[in-house]
Amino acid sequence: MIGEYAGILVILVVGLVLLGAMLGIHLLLGPRRSFAEKQEPFECGEKQISSPHQRFAVKFYMVAILFVVFDVEAIFFYPWAASFHDLGWFGYWGIVVFTIPLAVGLLYEWMKGGLEW
Numbered sequence: 001m002i003g004e005y006a007g008i009l010v011i012l013v014v015g016l017v018l019l020g021a022m023l024g025i026h027l028l029l030g031p032r033r034s035f036a037e038k039q040e041p042f043e044c045g046e047k048q049i050s051s052p053h054q055r056f057a058v059k060f061y062m063v064a065i066l067f068v069v070f071d072v073e074a075i076f077f078y079p080w081a082a083s084f085h086d087l088g089w090f091g092y093w094g095i096v097v098f099t100i101p102l103a104v105g106l107l108y109e110w111m112k113g114g115l116e117w
Contacts, residue, residue: 058112059114062109062112062114063114065105065108065109065114066109066114066115068105069102069105069106069109072102073102076095076098077095080095
């Protein structure tokens with residue numbers, strides 16, 4: 001029984017040995033210089049303008065909800081429509097149950113003004 005897992009054990013051991021070797025080589029040969037500018041947060045080569053811990057406007061989350069609602073709708077409705085005839089009533093009620101959360105998300109988005117560009 002253990003013989004069946006020997007291959008996995010060999011791969012795990014080889015991976016751990018390689019990991020240890022790479023970390024050890026880095027510790028031996030890697031640069032050790034440290035200075036204040038190196039310790040600052042780096043983002044796309046630009047200086048940081050504002051704190052990364054600031055609060056985002058709700059508009060960002062509204063756009064995300066809108067994207068998810070329409071993306072999920074497009075992904076699942078097309079194959080369902082293509083096989084609607086074969087699915088029958090089971091497929092119809094399945095898509096009704098699937099559509100309810102999407103409709104609630106769209107209604108929420110509409111009520112909050114997310115569809116007004």
